[in-house]
Amino acid sequence: MFDWKWDFTFEILPRLLLATTNTLLAAGIGYTIALVVGLAFALGQRTSITLLTVAVRECVEFIRSTPLVLQIFFVFYVGPQVGVTLAPWTAGMIAIGLHYASYLSEVYRAGLDSVPKGQWEACKALNLSMGRSYFRIIIPQALPPAIPGMGNYLVGIFKDTPMLSVIGVAELLHTANAVGSETYRFLEPYTLVGILFLAISLPAAFGLRRFETWARRALGVD
Amino acid sequence: MDNDTHPIRLRETDPPAVRFSQVSKHYGDLTVLDSLDLDIAANEIVSIIGPSGSGKTTVLRVLMTLEPIDDGVIYLYGQPLTHMERGGILVQSSDAHLRKMRSDIGMVFQHFNLFPHMTVIENCMEAPVQALGLSKDEARERSMDLLTMVGIADKAGQHPSRLSGGQQQRVAIARALAMRPKVMLFDEVTSALDPEVIGEVLNVIRQLAGEHDLTMIIVTHQMGFAREISDRVCFFYEGRIAEQGPPDQLIGNPQNERTRMFLSAVLDAD
Numbered sequence: 001m002f003d004w005k006w007d008f009t010f011e012i013l014p015r016l017l018l019a020t021t022n023t024l025l026a027a028g029i030g031y032t033i034a035l036v037v038g039l040a041f042a043l044g045q046r047t048s049i050t051l052l053t054v055a056v057r058e059c060v061e062f063i064r065s066t067p068l069v070l071q072i073f074f075v076f077y078v079g080p081q082v083g084v085t086l087a088p089w090t091a092g093m094i095a096i097g098l099h100y101a102s103y104l105s106e107v108y109r110a111g112l113d114s115v116p117k118g119q120w121e122a123c124k125a126l127n128l129s130m131g132r133s134y135f136r137i138i139i140p141q142a143l144p145p146a147i148p149g150m151g152n153y154l155v156g157i158f159k160d161t162p163m164l165s166v167i168g169v170a171e172l173l174h175t176a177n178a179v180g181s182e183t184y185r186f187l188e189p190y191t192l193v194g195i196l197f198l199a200i201s202l203p204a205a206f207g208l209r210r211f212e213t214w215a216r217r218a219l220g221v222d
Numbered sequence: 223m224d225n226d227t228h229p230i231r232l233r234e235t236d237p238p239a240v241r242f243s244q245v246s247k248h249y250g251d252l253t254v255l256d257s258l259d260l261d262i263a264a265n266e267i268v269s270i271i272g273p274s275g276s277g278k279t280t281v282l283r284v285l286m287t288l289e290p291i292d293d294g295v296i297y298l299y300g301q302p303l304t305h306m307e308r309g310g311i312l313v314q315s316s317d318a319h320l321r322k323m324r325s326d327i328g329m330v331f332q333h334f335n336l337f338p339h340m341t342v343i344e345n346c347m348e349a350p351v352q353a354l355g356l357s358k359d360e361a362r363e364r365s366m367d368l369l370t371m372v373g374i375a376d377k378a379g380q381h382p383s384r385l386s387g388g389q390q391q392r393v394a395i396a397r398a399l400a401m402r403p404k405v406m407l408f409d410e411v412t413s414a415l416d417p418e419v420i421g422e423v424l425n426v427i428r429q430l431a432g433e434h435d436l437t438m439i440i441v442t443h444q445m446g447f448a449r450e451i452s453d454r455v456c457f458f459y460e461g462r463i464a465e466q467g468p469p470d471q472l473i474g475n476p477q478n479e480r481t482r483m484f485l486s487a488v489l490d491a492d
Contacts, residue, residue, distance in 0.1 A: 121288050122335035126349035126401060127325050136352065140339045 002187060009188045012179050016192050019175035024200070026092065026171055027158040033097025034157065035150075038104030042112060043134070045105070063102040069163050071095045076167040092164040100157050104150065111146030112138060144216045151208035155201055162193075172196060237300030239264040239405055239437040240285065245294035247280055247461075254280045256461035257294065264299075264404075267431055267438045269448035269469070272458030273484055278441045281458075282407040285439070286329045287320050298323055298405070325353070328403030332410040334390045336382040336397070342369065343378040346397045354401065361400070368396035372426050388419025392426055399430075406430070408440040420444070427451065445488060449473045457481045 044056035063071065076091040086094070115138050123133035165174035176189035238261040247255040254277045262268050270278040283289050285296060287303065295312060296303045305312040306319045315323070337345050346365035350356040356364070369375040372392040374385075382390050391411055398406065408427065412420040424447050430436060431451050442448050448455055449469040456466040457478065465478040476482045 116335075118331060118333055118335035119337070121286075121329075121331065122337070124288055124324075125286050125327075125329040125331075125398070127321055127353045128349060129321070129353070132352045136348065137337055141337075 004187060005185070008183075008185060009192065012189055013192065015179065016172065016175060016189065016196065019170060019172045020196050020200075022169070022175075023158070023161045023171040026089075026096070026161045026164055026169065027154075029093050030096040030100060030161070031154055031157050033093060034100035034104050034153070037097060037101035039108055041101055041105030042108035045109065046112065060102040060105055063099055064106075068096065068099045068160060069166060071099055072163055072167055088164070088167045088169045092167060092169045096157060096160065096164065099160075100153055103153055103156075107146050107149035107153070108142065110149070111142035111144075114145050115141045144212070147208075147212045147215055151205070151212065154208065155204055158201065158204070159197065236264065237297070238262055239266070239299060240439070241297040241300075242281070242285075243295045243297065245284065245291050245296060247277075247284060247289070247291050247293075253461050255284070255291070258462060260456070260463060262437060262439065264437055265435050267440070267451055267453045269440045269442055269452040269455045270458055271442065271445070271448060271455060271484070272464075276458040277461040278458045279409055280461075282329065282409045282439060282441055285405075286327055286407060287315075287324055290314075298326060325401065326404045327407065328398035328401055328405070329407040329409065330391070330394050330398050330411050332413050334382070334387075334394045334414075336390055336394055338382055341379050341381055342374065342385070342393050345382065345393060346400045349397070350400050365396065365400050368399050369393070371429070372396045373422070386419055387415045388422045391415065391423045395423075395426055395430075403436075405437040405439070408438065408442070410441050410443065412442070412444060443488065445473055445485065457484065459484075 041056055041060055045053050045060070047053055072092060072095040075095045076086065076088065079086055079091065119137055119141065120133065123137050128137065161169075161171050162173035164171055165177065168174065172193050176193045179189040180186040240260070240262040242258045242260040245255050245258045246253065254275075256277075258277075258281070260281070270281060272278045280289070284291050284304070291304055295305050301323065302312055302315075303320075303323045304315055306315050307313075336342075337348065340348065343362065343365055346368060347358065347361040350361040350364060351358055366375060366378065369378055372395055374389055374392050374396070377385060377389060377393075382393065385393065395411075411427075412423055415423065424444065427438075427440070427447075428451060431438060440448065440452070452469045454466060455469045455472040456463050457472060457476070457480070458464065459480045465472060465476060465481045472481065473485060476485055
């Protein structure tokens with residue numbers, strides 16, 4: 001039934017491996033954006049400025065409640081109509097970065113909420129500034145409980161990078177599509193894509209668990 | 223206490239170290255401080271006793287500026303703490319004013335509130351470095367001296383989770399002292415401790431009272447300790463001072479019916 005061709009498989013493998021680096025790059029950049037912007041989203045919802053808090057919360061809710069693929073289309077195709085023309089990579093990174101930033105902000109928020117109130121009171125009694133309280137006292141304690149959630153979203157963003165193919169980012173799935181349309185063979189390229197994703201996701205999940213254990217110990221929370 | 227070196231108390235011109243002037247604080251419908259007036263002189267040691275919900279912990283919390291007050295003004299050495307002067311009138315303190323004023327106050331909490339991700343010495347060094355701008359070497363030296371004073375220098379490199387409750391509380395005292403406050407607040411510092419380690423913490427506070435020029439406000443359930451260490455004891459009831467006076471008088475011979483009931487209840491329990 002299946003007509004698997006090994007010589008074809010090895011012929012397209014280098015091209016797919018090259019595209020894998022783009023996938024990893026997209027996941028890496030997107031996740032970095034998400035980590036930073038997500039923290040800003042989380043902290044933005046904790047200020048005493050009500051307007052800012054409400055604006056950030058609504059923004060996060062909006063992003064979380066709409067599909068990623070729509071957001072990618074929106075940034076890429078609607079952008080130019082309002083005078084913001086972005087390359088596929090840029091548009092894709094903004095869309096996927098913001099999307100995961102809203103999810104990560106919830107993870108951060110749960111982590112920040114898990115730090116006992118007494119820690120804040122100690123910061124205040126010791127006259128530490130708001131910024132130093134956050135970055136030296138509160139966030140280091142909020143991170144360990146947040147790491148499992150952060151790890152899940154790292155694997156999540158990696159698996160969502162194929163969405164970027166819709167605007168022509170040459171990641172793994174996009175390349176497999178190209179191979180398919182050139183050769184009319186889809187079995188091998190798509191199977192390879194699946195195997196490559198698996199080959200990266202599984203060790204990554206394992207590594208993240210190890211990292212979590214290490215981080216908890218390094219931060220002295222265990 | 224060494225009377226030769228101790229400064230003269232209550233000169234007429236000296237502003238009190240702490241002054242609560244008609245201070246009120248509400249949680250919803252509940253009034254926790256009810257137009258409280260309270261003066262505490264520099265270097266005075268005042269114990270606050272009273273039933274739970276009487277507002278005694280709130281006195282410390284609003285003085286530490288952990289919570290805002292709803293009415294009245296708190297002064298620190300004659301300067302408004304909860305407020306600041308602007309154009310001849312008192313307005314709510316800005317964050318900057320609070321940070322400036324707060325640096326004279328230190329607080330020790332019932333549940334220690336040590337930073338779990340830092341070692342004992344790092345706990346003590348953190349604020350002197352980050353808030354006072356001391357060099358790490360200066361902060362380390364200052365912290366080690368204080369850890370030695372509270373008898374815990376050998377644990378400097380440990381994380382708080384490795385320490386007993388009594389040891390943690392002594393670290394918390396050293397950490398607060400590292401900021402060189404003029405006023406120290408002790409909020410039920412032995413309530414979360416096992417009975418056998420209460421003594422070691424009280425000893426540290428006794429030592430502080432004897433050696434340092436500190437104004438101390440102590441919220442406590444330890445009547446014997448309050449009687450021995452205090453210059454004055456205040457009995458709080460429903461957000462007000464129901465009775466106050468020298469410890470022998472207030473604890474030994476209370477005049478107010480509420481005070482008598484409270485004391486007989488807690489002394490029976492001991």
